[in-house]
Amino acid sequence: MKALIPLMLLMLATPAYADTWVSGSLGIGEFFEPNKYSSDNFGLPELDLELNLPAFDEVRDTSNVVYGYLGPTLGININQGSLYGFLGLKFFTEAKSGFGITYLVGFGHYSRFTDEAFDLGPTPWMFRFEMRYLVRITDDLMLGLSISHLSNGNFADRNPGTETVALAFEWR
Numbered sequence: 001m002k003a004l005i006p007l008m009l010l011m012l013a014t015p016a017y018a019d020t021w022v023s024g025s026l027g028i029g030e031f032f033e034p035n036k037y038s039s040d041n042f043g044l045p046e047l048d049l050e051l052n053l054p055a056f057d058e059v060r061d062t063s064n065v066v067y068g069y070l071g072p073t074l075g076i077n078i079n080q081g082s083l084y085g086f087l088g089l090k091f092f093t094e095a096k097s098g099f100g101i102t103y104l105v106g107f108g109h110y111s112r113f114t115d116e117a118f119d120l121g122p123t124p125w126m127f128r129f130e131m132r133y134l135v136r137i138t139d140d141l142m143l144g145l146s147i148s149h150l151s152n153g154n155f156a157d158r159n160p161g162t163e164t165v166a167l168a169f170e171w172r
Contacts (some may be wrong), residue, residue: 025050027146029166044118046079046095046164048146052090068093073083075106075128077164081117081147084110084150086128098136100144102170105129121158126150132168142170 027048055071069092077084086108094100106128110120120126127150134144146168151161 005068023052025168025170027164027166027168029146029164032148044080044116046077046165046166047070048075048077048166048168049088050075062100070080073104073106075108077116077128081114082110082112084108084128086126088128094134094136100136102132102133102134103130103146104132104148116142118160119160120150120160120162121152121156123152125152125154125155127153134168134170141172144168144170144172 025048027050029046029048030044051074052069053072053074055069068161069090071090073088073090075086075088077086086106088104088106088108089168090101092100108126108128110124110126112119128148130146130148131147132144137143144167146164146166148164148166149161150164152159
């Protein structure tokens with residue numbers, strides 16, 4: 001866990017709108033197993049941190065507002081008793097109205113530290129798929145709703161998978 005502190009500090013210290021388009025996001029939500037979801041079992045709280053690295057490709061208008069972005073993302077999902085670290089590919093697009101959509105595909109390692117954490121099958125290697133709907137609040141900040149799925153992609157005998165619904169903040 002101590003090894004994650006420098007990465008978290010780097011994410012928080014990222015310039016808000018660098019020319020290289022280094023940015024980040026923070027999500028606060030709920031991590032749950034769909035087959036066990038009930039009014040008595042609301043899942044586990046989750047914290048998501050992402051660092052978007054310089055883009056492979058991006059499109060800007062004359063006012064220097066990013067309308068399209070494709071690039072790598074590093075991420076960490078922390079919840080009660082487990083940790084998932086991943087490398088992903090993120091596509092972001094924003095309309096002139098200030099509404100945006102982000103798609104993310106990632107692959108990484110899931111670790112359980114307690115029995116309270118969800119057992120996601122015999123393999124620790126997981127895929128993450130996410131869609132995020134955003135609205136621009138300021139020049140450097142967007143607020144949105146994130147929906148994601150984490151599973152082993154049926155590469156193991158058992159693939160329970162999980163879902164996360166989160167309030168997301170993205171900064172540039």
